[in-house]
Amino acid sequence: MESGAEIFQEPETVTKPRHRHDSTVLCRFVSGEFEKVDIDFRHTNYIAFSHVWGDPSLYHPTTISNIPEPIIASPSKARCLDQNLQRLVGDSYFWLDVLSIDQSPETVEERIQATAIMPDIYKHAQKTIVIRDGSGFQSCCVDAIGQLRTWADYHNGIQQWNTHWRTDHRGQRLYEGILERLWPLQESVFSNHVQFISCEESLARTTFSWGDIYSGTQFISANTDRLWTMSRAWASYGTTGEVSGDEQLAFMNALLRNGEVSRDRTSRIPFSTAIGREFLIQSNSTRRTTKARDLILTTMSQYSWYTAPTPRDIRNMSFGQLFRDCFDQARRAHRATLPRITGGMVGDDGLVLETSNIPEPEYLGDLVKLFGLATDAAPNNEKDCASGLEYGKVGVRTIESTSMVMTFDIIDRSLDFSPDAWKFALRGELSMSPYGVWPDEKLFLETVSKEVCQEQAMKFLNLMLIGHFGGGGAKLDADSFKRDLINANASNYSKFFIRIAALISCGIGISALSWSENVWTPVLVSIGELELLGLVSSAEMVSGEENVFHLATPLDSTTPPRLSATTTNNSGTEDRVDVCNATFLLNPNISRCLYISPFLDDSIDEPLIVQRVNSLFSAVSLGLKRLVIDMPLRSLYPEDDHNRVRPILRAAFASLEIIEEFCSVRDELFLDTVYPTNEPKVWSFWPHLEHLALYNVDVASSEFLVALRRCERLTKLVLTRPDGLEECIEDSEFPPLPHLQRVIIVNTAEGHRQWPLFRRPTSRSCFLGRIFTATPHFSPATYMAEPTAAARGGIDRLLVSINVPMPAGRDGYDAEVCQEWVRNHAIDGSLWKLHGAPISRDMEQTLLC
Ligand SMILES: [Zn+2]
Structure with missing residues (x-):
């Protein structure tokens, strides 16, 4: 293994005590004089700033009034600070990253270290001033949106803004850094009191292209999504119950109108626990960081169980190793989710679920997807998935040569089956496609390069989705485009279409496209009458043959599984997405x-x-x-x-x-x-x-006997603490049970003593007696002679009793002890194979005496 992997396994690097830095550099103006002090910020009042660095090509060292040292900022940010900083902070201490953290290239490790205290800096600030770029929502846009007092206002406002943007901002591009980058999200989320200010307003112009006609609309919904999600994340911080709609609307108002907003602190407990909705609602977030590792370091620093590896180690770790280390810590704290990509899915050996063989995320949404669906806790290993959700055997076939017609048919079915995944992609990662939606030239020739093909495929899919969900001109254009593709039968495109579609419907970011080519094969999965697009580890596929897999969603066996995942839609209500709709990534190791x-x-x-x-x-x-x-x-x-x-x-x-x-x-x-x-x-x-286990059923009741009669295939029957064992049952009432091989009576020793399995007066006509005498092996003649060993064995196994051991200290809890014992054996499947004490000999002696 490479050195990075050794670091991951080295316990002291990941279990070292959490660093606690109590001091940081704060600045202030004392009578107009700038000063910097290294100070215990936890016991100081200060204002924190949150902003986006902007395009690196634009920022350069620049000076601000009364600050002797140059800072690195874009010209508009520098002007904004120059004009407003002293007025905003007065004589308070303030924390501004470009002044408080050394930005020189040789201090990378220090900056990584600073990530660890970032949450505390913002949590302890009296307020956080968030600086908007000025290139996002403009004053005229905010007028169009209006005041957001209710969700009805919000819906109207967004619609009015939609119209306004299309009429008044034609050919302009909206870019709001605080909605695009990861840091401002986290910084705001930690801040109880936020004030927004904006740099001077200006919108970038875009050069005209056909693609913008449709992607403009897509941009509107993507930005609405971003605004909604940021406000939702802020309002849901630390809450365990309902998210306050009022707080969410107040945040949006403040952001758009450069106002201030505070949230109720009394009802909040800071994050310290499970990876929850504050993280999961970001599943289509297009927020980015410069380095993929910051996606983990920034988002995980909010959880008390997470300790980042040392800065030196971090620099040596691949993204996959950092991710895996994070999972490992979450698991030890019982806070893990089930990773989206498990070892078995990428051909890893072994029983550990998580793997470092994962695609490096481009957006926050890609990372959130890797964390998979929320479960209360993740299973420890593949064996724990005994409690998985099995869909049974499914036929799986590769999609090797596909005509364009079939390709579109597959995509259409995927759209029908997983519309939410596609909608999220449309408003998320596809909206970021730098290519627009309309290839200016239709390059269908076999000779086009792979890169061009991939780019064109993405453009076309984007156009198709805008048309699919929005209709109108985009639909007509997409349909015409589709016909051209079909006529050209551009087979070099179909494999990209299929793979991108499979990634989206399997809940993996499109940014994993190249990575997935080495690991996964797109397949069609037949489940009942459905045929669905999925991805299977290439190592598991035998091409040209019918491959049979078990389709399953693993669930943790120690906690009650969540039955469904929830996602939150644009209107503030919660849509339910059934687990099965999101899970078509097959893990051949899990089948229970x-x-x-x-x-x-x-x-x-x-x-x-x-x-x-x-x-x-x-x-x-x-x-x-x-x-x-x-x-x-x-x-x-x-x-x-x-x-x-x-x-x-x-x-x-x-x-x-x-x-x-x-x-x-x-x-x-x-x-x-x-x-x-x-x-x-x-x-x-x-x-x-075939196998039935019931607790405390009355075996002599006619309802039970009538029901048993219908179970012709029954082979194993487990009865825990049953009633009615000694009662007489009429011969005519007793079901034939032709395939029955075993009846297991489960109780504690004390329970068996109190409720015997049978008594002499009714031994022939009671429940067990009826089963015993009905067996083909039983006849008094057989018993008088020395029975053959085989027959003997069959009879001995037919009726058995089990004494469940009573753990110390649980006297009197026989019912609960038996229930837990049966449950555990049923989950791992051992219940049906148990060898208990044969009842037959006692019974036979009673019967024959
Ligand atoms: Zn406007």
Whole structure:
């Protein structure tokens, strides 16, 4: 391994105590005289500045009134500071990066170090003054938008601005640095009190190109998105509940009108915990940094569990190593998410999920995507994914030679299936395409270079999406373009179209295009009647053959999985994106069942969660074969079900038609919706059911026996602490169960003592007695003779009992102990293979005496 990898594995470099720098350089004017002091900023009042450096080609050392040393800034920034700095700060201390941090090239490590205290500098500031470039929203734009007091104002305002921009700013380009770069986002997010000021207003002109006609519209929605997301991030900082819409609107008002805004501090706890929505809402952010590593260092410094490696180490680490180190720390703090790209997806060996073989992100959104969907905690390794969400086996085929017609067909289906991913791309990374949307020359020849091809493909896709979502002229133009491509059958384009489309629909940034060529193969995945675009590790594909994979979303086995991810749309409401819609990156190493335990408060009277269970089941019903549930279904009886959650749950479970293995940890899958009821047991609707585990079912009840009769394929039955074992069951009532191989009775030793498996008077007609005497091996004659070893073994394995060990200190909690034990064995699949103590011999002696 290269030296960087060794650094990553060296424990002291990543587990060193968190540096705590209490001092930084603050500046102030004392009677007009400029002074700089190294001071404990945590105990000093000061103002912090946040600004964007701007285009490096524009900034050069320049001087500002009353400051003896030159600073590095763009001419407009320098003028702005020159005119306003003293007025803004008065005699207060202030922190301005260009004055407070040494900017000379030889102090790179110091600047990396400064990243670590950046959050604290802004958190402790009395206020943060954010300097806008002046090249973004202009005064006339702000007049068009109007005051934003309500979300209705916001929607109207954005529409009016839309019209205004298209009429009054034709051929002009909006660039608001604080919406484009990463640092100002983080700096504002940490600041409780923000004041905006703006450099002199001016808009850059763009040279006319056809592409701008459509990309202009795209620009408007992309900038609206950026404004919304920044305000949302600020308003959601440190909150655990609802994000305040008022705070969000106030932030947008302040930003646009160069005003001030404060947020309520009492309701906030600073970030110290999970990677949450403040990060995840940036999934299509096009904010950038000069160095990709700053994307991690800046965003992760807000979390208390993250300690950046030493500056020297950081300089030696690749982006992938830094990312992996970050994941490792998050995991140790139980704060990890599930990485989007796991080792198995890129052909890594071993059982560790995260990998350093990842594409280097270009935008913040690319990084957020790498962190994957939010889960409460990430699994530790592939084995932990036993609780993954399995869609069953899927056929996977490569897309080797494709006509242009087929290519468009594949893209159209992807658009239909994952519209949100495409919309986000349109307003995010595609809006940044430096190429516009209209290739001036249609270069369809086979001889065009790969680079030109790639660039043209991107332009065309962008045009197509603008047309797809916006209609109008863009649609007509895209369609005409499409026809030209089809007529030319430009096969050199189709592979770029397919790969870009696959990256977007799999939730990976387009900036990963070149990287992905070495690692992934675009494929078509057949799931039921759907055929979807996906990406598979090239190492796993056997070309020219039908490849069979298990499609699964891994879930952490120790915490209740989140059933869906949420994304936030432009209007401030939350759209739900089901996990399955976002997951078509295949990981061949993960193939298991679904375990869900979605009710945290021991009650199913949670309509929202019930709805999610319902949508999850409808999404997975085509492929779900193994299911383990831990749900308090007995917490709410039908007669008290005022929210009518039970009928929804009942229908959701009934829809799981191909279940083969099922375990209900806490009850007998109690899904009655009325009382009294004659509704059949839901598990009896599952024709493929082979393995069934229920808790505390009454085995002598006719509902249970009738249901069993329908389970013709049943081979294994696990009954934990069942009732009715000693009761008589009429022969005519007892189901035939032709394939039954094993019945396992689970209890603690004390439980078995209190509720024996059978008693002499009813031994022949009780539940276990009926099963025993019905077995083909059983006949008194067989028992009188010395039975063959094989027959003996079969009989011994037929009925077994298991004593669940009682951990110290849990006396009296037999029910809970048994439930936990069964749950764990059901999740890892060992429940069905357990060897307990044979019941048969006792029973046989009782029967034959
Ligand atoms: Zn304007």
